[in-house]
Amino acid sequence: MTMNDSDVRGILHRATDDLVSPPGLLAEVRRGGRRRVVRRRAVLAAVCAVVVAVPVAGVLDLPGNAGDAPVASPLLDQPTRGDLAADEGYLRQVRQVWQRRIKEVGDRTRGEPHVVWAGGTPAGPAAYVAHATAHGTTVGFVEPTAGGPRVRTLTQATDSETDGLEQAVLLGPQRDVLLVLDFGQPVQFSPQLRYKPDGKVERTFEPVAFQDGAAVLSVSPQRTKLTVALSRIPVGRQNVIHIDGTSEIYFPDNKDRPAPPLLRHTLPGAEQVWGTDPAAKEVNAPTEALAEYIDPVGAHTHNGSPLLWVYGATPDGQRLLVETVQYDDDPSRVIALLARRYLPFEAVASTTADWSAPLPVRLRLPDDQGVLVAAEGSALSYRVGDGQWQDAGRNAALLPATATEVRVTDDNGTTTNVPVAS
Numbered sequence: 001m002t003m004n005d006s007d008v009r010g011i012l013h014r015a016t017d018d019l020v021s022p023p024g025l026l027a028e029v030r031r032g033g034r035r036r037v038v039r040r041r042a043v044l045a046a047v048c049a050v051v052v053a054v055p056v057a058g059v060l061d062l063p064g065n066a067g068d069a070p071v072a073s074p075l076l077d078q079p080t081r082g083d084l085a086a087d088e089g090y091l092r093q094v095r096q097v098w099q100r101r102i103k104e105v106g107d108r109t110r111g112e113p114h115v116v117w118a119g120g121t122p123a124g125p126a127a128y129v130a131h132a133t134a135h136g137t138t139v140g141f142v143e144p145t146a147g148g149p150r151v152r153t154l155t156q157a158t159d160s161e162t163d164g165l166e167q168a169v170l171l172g173p174q175r176d177v178l179l180v181l182d183f184g185q186p187v188q189f190s191p192q193l194r195y196k197p198d199g200k201v202e203r204t205f206e207p208v209a210f211q212d213g214a215a216v217l218s219v220s221p222q223r224t225k226l227t228v229a230l231s232r233i234p235v236g237r238q239n240v241i242h243i244d245g246t247s248e249i250y251f252p253d254n255k256d257r258p259a260p261p262l263l264r265h266t267l268p269g270a271e272q273v274w275g276t277d278p279a280a281k282e283v284n285a286p287t288e289a290l291a292e293y294i295d296p297v298g299a300h301t302h303n304g305s306p307l308l309w310v311y312g313a314t315p316d317g318q319r320l321l322v323e324t325v326q327y328d329d330d331p332s333r334v335i336a337l338l339a340r341r342y343l344p345f346e347a348v349a350s351t352t353a354d355w356s357a358p359l360p361v362r363l364r365l366p367d368d369q370g371v372l373v374a375a376e377g378s379a380l381s382y383r384v385g386d387g388q389w390q391d392a393g394r395n396a397a398l399l400p401a402t403a404t405e406v407r408v409t410d411d412n413g414t415t416t417n418v419p420v421a422s
Contacts, residue, residue, distance in 0.1 A: 073137035073157060075116050075130040081213030082119030084127075091115050093149050094127045094142050101151040108134040117181060117213045123172030125149070126179055141169040141179070141244055153244045168230055170245035175222040178243070182210035185232050187241060191219060192227040193298050199333040199350035200292040205235060225249060225328040229297040240297050250301060258304045260326075263376055265396040267312035273319050273341070278311040285323045285337050289345040293325050293335055300327040305355050306376065307332075310396045314338065314369040320398065321345060322363070322372055324353070334361050336372060358408045358416035361396075368401040371420055379409040382420075 084090050098113045110132040116139075118127040124144025129151075131138045136158035142149045155165055167187075171177040180187060188205040196202050208215045208230070219228050226249055230241035250257075264279040271277060287294070303326065310322035318338045326332040331352040337345040351363045361374035373380060374396040381389045382403040389407060392399060399406070399420070409415045 073130055073132075073139070075139065076114050076132055076137065078116060080115045080118060082117045082127075083212065084118040084120060084125055085115075087118065087125075090125055090127075090149075091118060094118065094129065097142060097149045097151055098129050098131070098140075101154065102131065102138070105154060107131075107138055107154070107156075109138070110134065119212070119214060119216075121171055121177050121179055121216045122218065123177040126169070126171055128181055139165055141166070143169065143171050143245065165242075166244040167241045168243045170219075170222050170243060175245060175248075176219055178217040178219045178228060180208055180210075180215045180217065180230060180241070182213050182215070187215075188231050188233060188235050189217065190229040190231075190297065193229075193295055193327070195330070195333075199335070199352065201295050203229065203296065203298070205231075222246070222249065225301065226299050229295070229299075231297045236296060243299075246299070257301060260302055260304050261306040262309075263306050263374075263395075264309045265311070265374070267310065267320075267396065267398055268393065270312045270320075273313040273317055274311060278321070279309070283311065283321070284309075285321055285335070285345055289337055289347055290323070290325065290335065293333060293347065293350065295327065298327075302326050303329050305332050305353075308334065308353070308361065308374060308376075308396075310372060310374060312372075312398050314365065314398070316367075316369065317341075318369070319345070320365075320369075320372075322361075322374075322396075334363055336363055336365055338365070338369075357418075358410070358414075359406055359418040362406075362418075362420060364401070364420075365398075370398045370401050371403055372396070372398050373406055373420075375408050375410070377411050381407045381409075383407075 079085070080091070094115055095113050102109055102113075113129050113131040116128045116130050118125065121144075126144055127142040127149070129140060129142060133156065135156055138154055138156050140154045141152045143152055152169060153166060157165060167183055168178060168180040171179055180189075187208040189208050190203045190205045192203075194202040208217070222228065226243070226246055228243070230243065232239035232241060264282065266277050266279040305326055306324070307326065308322065308324045310320070312320040314320050318340050321337045321339070322334060323337065324332050324334050332355070334351050334353050335347050336349045337347050339345040348366050349363055351361065353360045358378070359373060359375050361372065363372040364370075365372065373392075376395055379394050380392040380397045382392050382397075382399045383389045383405050384400070384402045385404055392406075403420050406418045406420060407415060408418060
């Protein structure tokens with residue numbers, strides 16, 4: 001797999017954006033190892049990103065333990081499959097562009113490349129190649145282009161397993177053809193991500209029907225975001241199948257996406273139940289607590305809108321954590337989680353943020369525990385009915401459940417009254 005420094009920074013940044021990645025992620029990346037990289041890939045996909053490769057110089061070597069002898073991939077021993085398996089003219093083209101690409105990246109190969117699969121697709125002929133190297137096996141897709149076959153991502157594998165390799169690729173100018181290889185395990189396909197009215201994610205899956213080593217699926221154009229997803233059985237983060245041909249989505253114009261503003265606020269009284277300042281420690285919601293709001297298998301970018309965290313205490317003494325999840329160009333979902341002492345957090349309410357509004361966030365907590373409001377850089381106050389205005393501080397506040405109106409005064413002195421219930 002080829003990557004530049006910018007790609008790695010972007011991937012790691014997205015890994016922290018969603019703030020549900022486990023501790024030790026960076027150390028795991030540094031240690032390397034193909035099995036460890038497979039787990040890292042799954043984490044990155046979970047946090048709005050997928051491990052993406054841009055075709056630049058160099059091969060990403062996924063090394064095993066020092067001194068281990070390379071193990072040949074079983075892909076090298078299989079006969080070529082696909083409806084173009086006997087098309088020597090096409091296979092010759094594939095081998096030629098592959099050898100040229102291998103020479104460009106300086107990979108030390110052993111023997112000739114083996115075309116694992118070659119077949120026709122609605123986007124044109126495509127192939128998958130495996131090549132023994134000094135470190136194991138280099139594999140990758142060859143896609144059709146107007147200028148002829150082109151090698152996409154090169155991945156260096158150092159053991160005999162295939163579960164961490166890119167098993168699928170998007171093809172065609174519109175990226176509306178999904179080619180999925182048959183690696184001998186059942187695969188489930190999901191065409192898109194939906195949201196329920198309460199902000200929880202929803203995906204439907206169907207089995208992939210393989211024929212002669214692969215399946216070719218027609219999908220909606222995947223030019224600006226990746227809506228499709230693939231997983232081995234059982235469907236889940238650890239069984240995600242990574243899709244090649246997505247670098248244009250994650251790195252438009254071969255550049256990093258702008259980082260979203262990170263907003264963290266600790267409300268007055270929070271430290272009494274938290275025991276510390278959670279904003280200073282950058283506390284994030286546990287993955288399992290946000291599970292219903294996180295795409296179980298998809299990979300996503302962000303639109304640059306703020307990511308908000310608010311830490312507080314409810315009137316009945318629970319820890320309050322408000323966190324934002326935002327995918328692609330979809331609305332930001334703001335989720336409230338509560339936890340009693342020594343008990344885990346549970347998601348109890350959610351809403352969508354309107355960052356263009358004077359009061360972007362209004363979220364009512366259950367059991368009359370209050371209304372969470374947030375407006376970055378603004379002074380906040382509230383009243384009940386026609387009563388006196390009460391100061392609520394700046395940026396974010398937990399208002400009484402009886403509050404009926406919020407007054408927002410921005411940095412320019414503009415004042416806007418917003419009904420709590422609207």
